[in-house]
Amino acid sequence: MAMRKVISNTTPILSLFKIDKLGILKELYDRVIIPFAVYEEIEQGKEKPYYQDLRKLDWIDIKSIKNEKSRLYFLDLDKGEAEVLILSGEENADLVIIDELLGRRYAKQMNINLTGTIGILLKAKSKGIIPSVKELLFELREKGSWINPKLIMKILKLAGE
Secondary structure, eight states: OOOOOEEHHHHHHHHHTEEEEEOOHHHSSSOEEEEEEHHHHTTTTTTTOOOOOOGGGGEEEEEEEEGGGGGGGGSSSOOOHHHHHHHHHHHTTEEEESSSHHHHHHHHHHHHHEEEEEEEEHHHHHSSSSSSEEEEEHHHTTTTTOOOHHHHHHHHHHHHH
């Protein structure tokens, strides 16, 4: 199978950190690219109990965008999201992982394949990497991630739980 190029934004990585499931990304995609801005955003949370140094993970590549001027197209996005979208073009990515609504909207307009934290959990369950989505969703909520209750019902239905 050809290696897929996957680029992640900050929130999905932090969400997976919180529930101690970052390894799901390695199991699903083998390697993950993060833009330098995402790395910087994660480093700002060094004092968090779930923090991990991404430089120590050999399956995560931290890359800088080549064209700084590209940022001008994404002024209403935060730096991390903007760099995910720019890098997806520069790296010819197969998939981006973004949770924030505005970033997702941009990705759809740009015809970029897209998933988010919940999509990752659903895919991990379908591949037998995790036994259940439900506990992890509730753990995410307990640890401060906001997930619409209606969406939770929909997700559990999709997961057959």
